[in-house]
Amino acid sequence: MEQTRKMQRTIIGYIPAESPMYALHPVARLILFLATGLLPLFIEAPEYNVLFIIIIFFMLKYSHVNLSRLKIFLPMMITVGIIINLTYFFFPINTEEGLIIFSIGRFNAHFHSFMWAMSIYIRIIALLLASIFYFSTNRERDILVGFRTLGFPFIVSYFFGLILRSAGIFLEDYAIIREAEQARGLDVRNLSFGGKVKHFSMYLVPLFTLSIRKCEDISIGLFSKGTELSGKVDGKKRPDYLKHKMKLQRTDKWIIATIIAASLAVVYFDLVVDSFSLENAWLYRTLRHTWFNL
Amino acid sequence: MNAIEIKDLIWRYEGRETPALKGINLEIEENQFIGVIGPNEAGKTSLVAAIKGIIPENYNGIYKGDVKLFGKLNRDSSPRELARTVGMVFADPDAQFTSMSVEEEISFGLENIGCDVEEIGKRLEWVCKLTNIEGLLEKPPYDLSGGQKQRVAIASIIAMKPKIIILDEPTSMLDPISKDMVFDLLRIMKEQLNLTVIVVEHNVEKLVELADKLILVHDGQIEKYGATETFFDDLDFISEKSIRVPGAIKFMHMVNASRNKGEHSPIQLEEIEKTVKGYLKGDE
Amino acid sequence: MEKSKIIEVKDLVFCYPDGTKAIEDISIDFYDGEFIAFIGTNGCGKTTFSKCLNGILKATSGTIKVNGIDVVHTKDCTELVKNIGYVFQNPDHQLFNNNIYDEIAYAPRNLRIPEDEVKQRVTEAAAIAGVTPEVFEEHPFFQVKGIRQRIAIASILSLRPKVIIVDEPTTGQDYKQSIEVMEFLKMLNEKHGHTIIIITHEMDIVAEYAKRVVVMTGGRVLSEGSVQEVFAQTELLEKANIKPPQVTRLAQRLESVGFDNNIISPEKMFEQWRQLAKQPVGK
Numbered sequence A: 001m002e003q004t005r006k007m008q009r010t011i012i013g014y015i016p017a018e019s020p021m022y023a024l025h026p027v028a029r030l031i032l033f034l035a036t037g038l039l040p041l042f043i044e045a046p047e048y049n050v051l052f053i054i055i056i057f058f059m060l061k062y063s064h065v066n067l068s069r070l071k072i073f074l075p076m077m078i079t080v081g082i083i084i085n086l087t088y089f090f091f092p093i094n095t096e097e098g099l100i101i102f103s104i105g106r107f108n109a110h111f112h113s114f115m116w117a118m119s120i121y122i123r124i125i126a127l128l129l130a131s132i133f134y135f136s137t138n139r140e141r142d143i144l145v146g147f148r149t150l151g152f153p154f155i156v157s158y159f160f161g162l163i164l165r166s167a168g169i170f171l172e173d174y175a176i177i178r179e180a181e182q183a184r185g186l187d188v189r190n191l192s193f194g195g196k197v198k199h200f201s202m203y204l205v206p207l208f209t210l211s212i213r214k215c216e217d218i219s220i221g222l223f224s225k226g227t228e229l230s231g232k233v234d235g236k237k238r239p240d241y242l243k244h245k246m247k248l249q250r251t252d253k254w255i256i257a258t259i260i261a262a263s264l265a266v267v268y269f270d271l272v273v274d275s276f277s278l279e280n281a282w283l284y285r286t287l288r289h290t291w292f293n294l
Numbered sequence B: 001m002n003a004i005e006i007k008d009l010i011w012r013y014e015g016r017e018t019p020a021l022k023g024i025n026l027e028i029e030e031n032q033f034i035g036v037i038g039p040n041e042a043g044k045t046s047l048v049a050a051i052k053g054i055i056p057e058n059y060n061g062i063y064k065g066d067v068k069l070f071g072k073l074n075r076d077s078s079p080r081e082l083a084r085t086v087g088m089v090f091a092d093p094d095a096q097f098t099s100m101s102v103e104e105e106i107s108f109g110l111e112n113i114g115c116d117v118e119e120i121g122k123r124l125e126w127v128c129k130l131t132n133i134e135g136l137l138e139k140p141p142y143d144l145s146g147g148q149k150q151r152v153a154i155a156s157i158i159a160m161k162p163k164i165i166i167l168d169e170p171t172s173m174l175d176p177i178s179k180d181m182v183f184d185l186l187r188i189m190k191e192q193l194n195l196t197v198i199v200v201e202h203n204v205e206k207l208v209e210l211a212d213k214l215i216l217v218h219d220g221q222i223e224k225y226g227a228t229e230t231f232f233d234d235l236d237f238i239s240e241k242s243i244r245v246p247g248a249i250k251f252m253h254m255v256n257a258s259r260n261k262g263e264h265s266p267i268q269l270e271e272i273e274k275t276v277k278g279y280l281k282g283d284e
Numbered sequence C: 001m002e003k004s005k006i007i008e009v010k011d012l013v014f015c016y017p018d019g020t021k022a023i024e025d026i027s028i029d030f031y032d033g034e035f036i037a038f039i040g041t042n043g044c045g046k047t048t049f050s051k052c053l054n055g056i057l058k059a060t061s062g063t064i065k066v067n068g069i070d071v072v073h074t075k076d077c078t079e080l081v082k083n084i085g086y087v088f089q090n091p092d093h094q095l096f097n098n099n100i101y102d103e104i105a106y107a108p109r110n111l112r113i114p115e116d117e118v119k120q121r122v123t124e125a126a127a128i129a130g131v132t133p134e135v136f137e138e139h140p141f142f143q144v145k146g147i148r149q150r151i152a153i154a155s156i157l158s159l160r161p162k163v164i165i166v167d168e169p170t171t172g173q174d175y176k177q178s179i180e181v182m183e184f185l186k187m188l189n190e191k192h193g194h195t196i197i198i199i200t201h202e203m204d205i206v207a208e209y210a211k212r213v214v215v216m217t218g219g220r221v222l223s224e225g226s227v228q229e230v231f232a233q234t235e236l237l238e239k240a241n242i243k244p245p246q247v248t249r250l251a252q253r254l255e256s257v258g259f260d261n262n263i264i265s266p267e268k269m270f271e272q273w274r275q276l277a278k279q280p281v282g283k
C-alpha cells in the first residue's frame, strides 16, 4: 500500500511522520525538554516566560507538529488560569503595600497578588507547552533511549518500557470495547452524566480481566525470550542495540552543551544577580507605574 | 541424538480436575520437522509449553515426569539457557510483543542472550529480509495488522537462532501465500541451520507438504506419532479426531477406494497428480 | 429473479486519523440473502471495510447505504444496528456483562425495547446460537472459545439485524468447531434469511460455504463473483496473496487430462474422475 500517512500514533497522541527534530539524538531532545520545561520555574518575570512560550511555539511549528491539536488543551489552560487568579483574589499575598486594582464587596484585587498569579500561570503554561512539544515529537522508544543514555540502569528503563506497553494494550482494548458497544447500539451521546459513569464502570470488568490475561501472556513472552532481571549477561554488561545504533552526533553535543550553558547562566542570574524576580520585571514595573503612578 | 525426550509427563493446571497432559512419552530426533495436530483443548499448547519450560515455570499446577532437551533437564536450566536452546512463537502475537517497536522487539531477545551489538545489527537485517518486514522496523505494535504482528513474532524468535523452534499456530491470521512463505522459511531454516522445528497447526495441508513426522494429540495423550507419508492411511481415524483432511488427499482416497486394489494413497500434491494421470493412462 | 439491494457502496474512501489510506476506492453492491466472503492480503482493508459498512468507522468520503439508511451521515445509530451487525474477531472484546443472559440482552436493552420482548429475543437468539438456558447465569468470560464466539454472535442476533458480518470466525478453531460455526451461519442465511458476510483466510471454508467472493487488495476490490469464477482465476488471485483450495489446485494441474479448472470440492472432483475413468471402460 502506498505510504500516505502524515502522522504516527503514540500512546499519548500523534507525532508527525517526518520532522527535523528526528535528526536529533533522543538524549538531546530530552535535555531540551528538561531545559524548556524547568527553566521557566526559575524565572518569575512574566515577559521572559512569554518569550519562552513564543520560542516553543516556533519549535512546534518547525517540527511539523499539527498545531490544531493544541485546541484540546485550551479549556484546560483557561480553567487553570481562572483557578489561579481566583485563588490569589480570595487569598492575596503581600497585601501590606495596599495597591488595589479593584474591589468586589470586601474583597480587594491586590496588585502584587495579581502579578504573582500571572507569573505562576505563565510558568505553568510554559511547562505544559514544553511537555506537549516533547510528547508530540518523541515516541516511546525515544523516551526510553533518552533515559538509558542519561545512565538510568536497565531495570528502570525495562519497567518503564513495560508500563508503557501495558498502557498501550489497555488503551487498545478500551478502544475496541467501545467500538463493540457501539456495534450493539449504545449511543454514548444519549447518556446522562450518571449513566456515563455507570457505563464506564461496566467497561472495567472486561478491561481488567483482559489486562490481567495479557499481562500473564507478556510475562510468559518475557520468559521465553530469556529475560533475566539484571544488567549483566554472562558477567558482561548487557548489550544495548538501540543506544548503540543512535549515536550522539556533533550537532547533538553542541546543542546539549549550549542548553546546559544557557541553563547554568539562567540559574546564575536568577540566584546570584536576581535578574528574573517579579519585582524587577519590566512588565511589573510598567504596570505599577501606569496604574498607580509609582 | 535426541533433541527432545519426554518421560511420563503428567501436568494438571491448578483448579482443574483432570490433567491437561496425561502421561506423555515422546522422543524427537534432532533436525526434524514435526507437526502437532489435534482438536481444540486437546493439550497441544500445554505439550509444547512443557517442552519450552513455560510449564511448570509460569503456571501453577502439578507436574510429574521429565523433559530433557539435548540430554539436559529443562527445569534445571535458566531462562537464558532455555532461550538459547529453544524459541517459541505463541498463538496470540499480541501476547509476546513486549516492547514499543518492531526493532526493539527483535533486538530485545538478542540482548537477553548476550549478542554483541554488531551481531544484533546483522541479524536484524537478515531476519527482516527473510520474513519480509523491512518496512515495519520503526512501527509500534498497535500500528500493525494481525498478520504483520505474527510475522514480527516469528522474526524475533528466528533471530535468536535457537536449536529448537516451536510455533503454536503461527499462521492462523496470515493470508494463504504468506502462510506458505512462513512454512517455506521454516523448511529452509531447518535445513540450513540444522534446526528442529515443531509446529502446532489446525491447517494440515501445509504440514503434509513439509513435516517429516506428525503427532496427533487427543485428550491429553499422544494418540498417534509417525511419518507423514503413512499418517493418513486410516482417514476415518483421523477425521474422527476433528482433523480437516486436505481435499486432494480425500479425493485420492476416494479414487483408491473405488478402484479397490489396495493401492497406497500418496499425500503430496505432485504425487497425487502423477498417480491420477497414471491411472487414467493405464486404464486406457 | 431480481433480488433487492441491501448494501450499496459508492466511491468509498477511508483514512485512519494518522493518514493511512486503508480503503482507496470501493464501489460494490450486496443483495438480500447473499452469503459473501471477503478474502485478500493481510492489511488489504477487509476489517476496515466491514467496520465502515456498519458505521463503527465513519467513511472519509463516498456513500454507503444499508437497507436505504445513509450510514455515513446518519445520526441515528440505533436504526443502523438493527440492520447490520458486526461480530469482532476476538469475542473477548465484546463480552462485558456479568452473565450470559445480560450479554445477549445488552443490545436490545440499548434500543429501549420493553423487557418482555427482550426476554423473548434473548431466548430466541440463544436457541438459534445453541446457547442453552442452563448457562444463562454463568459468566461469559470463562467459557471455552467456541461458546464465547457463539455468545458473541447471539448478542448480535438479538438485534435481529438483516446483515451480519463475522470477522475471521474460524481462526484457531479445529475442524469440528469451524464446521459448527459455519453450519450455524449457513442456517442463519438459509432458514432465517440473514445476509451473511464473513472475512477469512481459509479457502476451504470459502469454497464450501460462500456463494459470492470479494477479493480485495490494497484497499480496493480486485475481483468478485461466484466461488467457481473467482477460484478459476489463479493469476489474479496471486496478486491478492490467495491460493485456491487444494482440490481446485489439483484439478487445475489435471486440466490437461480433462478435469474442469473450477472444481471446489473433493466430491465433485471424484464425480468427474468417475466419468473420466469410466469412459475407456465404456468403449
Ligand SMILES: Nc1ncnc2c1ncn2[C@@H]1O[C@H](COP(=O)(O)OP(=O)(O)OP(=O)(O)O)[C@@H](O)[C@H]1O
Pocket: B013, B014, B016, B020, B038, B039, B040, B041, B042, B043, B044, B045, B046, B047, B059, C172, C174
Ligand atoms: N492456563 C490454564 N489454566 C487452566 N486450564 C488450562 C489453562 N490452559 C489450558 N487449560 C486447559 O488444559 C487443557 C489443554 O489445553 P491446551 O491449551 O493445551 O489445548 P490446545 O490443544 O492447545 O487447544 P487449542 O487448539 O484450543 O489451542 C484444556 O482443557 C484447557 O481448558
Ligand SMILES: Nc1ncnc2c1ncn2[C@@H]1O[C@H](COP(=O)(O)OP(=O)(O)OP(=O)(O)O)[C@@H](O)[C@H]1O
Pocket: A001, B143, B144, B145, B146, B147, B148, B173, C016, C017, C018, C020, C021, C022, C040, C041, C042, C043, C044, C045, C046, C047, C048, C049
Ligand atoms: N487503527 C489504525 N490506525 C492506523 N492504521 C490502521 C489502523 N488499523 C489498521 N490500519 C492499517 O489499515 C490497513 C488495513 O487494515 P485492516 O485491519 O483493515 O486489514 P485486514 O484486511 O483486516 O488485514 P488482516 O487480514 O491482517 O486482518 C493496514 O495497512 C493497517 O496497517
Ligand SMILES: [Mg+2]
Pocket: B044, B045, B046, B091, B168
Ligand atoms: Mg493451543
Ligand SMILES: [Mg+2]
Pocket: B146, C046, C047, C048
Ligand atoms: Mg482483519
